[in-house]
Amino acid sequence: MQASISSSPFGPLPDGRAATLYTLRNRHGMQVSISNLGGVITSILVPDRQGQLGDVCLGFDDAAAYMGESHYFGALIGRYGNRIAQGQFELDGKRYQLDINNGRHHLHGGRDGFHRRLWQAEPSASAETATLTLRYRSPDGEQGYPGNLDVTVHYELGSDNALHIAFHAVSDQATPVNLTNHAYFNLAGQGDILGHELTIPADAYTPVDAGLIPTGELRAVQGSAFDFRTPAAIGSRINHEDQQLAYGSGYDHNFALNRQQQGTLELAARVREPVSGRVLEVWGQGPGVQFYSGNFLSEALQGKGRVYRFRSGFCLEPQHFPDAPNQPQFASTILRPGSEYRTRMAYRFSTDAAAGSAPAACPVQQSS
Structure with a gap:
């Protein structure tokens, strides 16, 4: 069998344009x-x-569902993944006001961020790799951001059972950029995700206030419910008495990764589901990874014949730190004219042959 890519209709958008689904x-x-x-x-x-x-992967059946309250299921996030306090930042002496869509704050690029835009698509395939290239121009002023931003994203599925995602962007004005993907996972395919075993190689995380905006502190995970340096079930400490867990109704926090070398693709998290044996490794190049335990999912969400209940999916989003445009102690997320934004991430899948074993490749049983 060779790698391949096919397309099918995915339904109309409110403006009459048609979305396409690529497999x-x-x-x-x-x-x-x-x-x-x-x-x-x-x-x-x-x-x-x-x-x-x-x-x-949690998802919906057609384009119309993604134009509603989709909780950013599976979406490209931009211009800025995560939150910006009060939707405001100052850049080169000018103050900008972004769309407010999360209480008093700006989240994931705004109500009509990249997740609701129709991208130009270019599918291609070779014997080993299937690739979908997406392009979009975000115009000056979109959701309040300065500058025309040209974005290219490559989704690449290879023989290593990993989905690689490469981001590239250029702008004609200085602007914050923090791109990522917001897939929700349940490696069992059903039920909640509390028994999934999570590892995050991070000695510290960024604590937040009641609005889930980082305080600016890097707090040690040692001795806390946020210590995933060795594998622990997601649900093992999620109900501990901890003000940070109370703020997020569970985990909705950015972890400061123990990076070996800045700018390289490194492991950001590993998740193992013990019953199915499925293993997911999330790789990234940014300084952090946001871990979200599906605390705001509810039975009102339905798709693909499933009901997406409370904590029925988790997200692990490689990215820069939240609210970095307002916190100079965090690494800068400002893209300037003449520079290029580049980052990569990957979702790598494997299986454990048995409980407690190392992950290994697992062939697919083809149905007859």
Whole structure:
């Protein structure tokens, strides 16, 4: 079997344009479906330890659902992933006001951020790799951001059972940029995610205030519910009495990764689901990873024949720190004319052959 990519209609948008769904397949049978609407990953089919395919990505059935209250399921996030306090920042002596869409704050690029934009799509495939290239020009003033920003995103599915995502952007004015993907995962394919075992190589995280804006502190995870340096079930400490957990109704925090070398693609998190044996590794180049335990999902959300209940999915989003434009102690996220924004991330899938074993490749059982 060779890698391939196919397309199918994904439904109309409110302005009459039509969205398209692209399905990438690698030579092992792994499948990833992505729309040119918001670059949303709608499904990821990977094998369990018996080789049976299952969909581990939360998503919806058509474009219309993603234009509603989609909780950013599977979407490309921009211009700025995560929160900016009061939707304001000062840059080169000028103050900018962004769209307010999360209490008093700006979240994930605004109500009509990159997740609701129709991107130009270019599919391609070789024997080993299926690729979907998406392009979008964010005009000056969109959601309050300065400058025309030209963004290119490459989704690449190879024979290593990893979905690689490469981001590139240039701007004609200085502007904050912090791009990521917001896929929700459940490696069991059903139920809650509290039994998933999580590892995050981070000695510190960024505590937040009641509005989930970082205080500016890097707080040690040692001795706290935020210590995932060794594997721990997501639900093992999620109900501890901790003001930070109370603010997020669970985990909704950025972890400061123990990076070996700045700018390289390194492991940001590892998740193992013990019953299915599925393993997800999240790799990134940024200084942080946001861990969100699905605390605001509710039974009102339905898609693909499933109900997305409280904590039925988790997110791990490689990125820069939240509110960095207002916190000079955090690494800068300002892209200036003449410079290029580049970052990569990857979702790498494997299985444990048995409980407690190391992850290994697992062939897909093809149905007859």
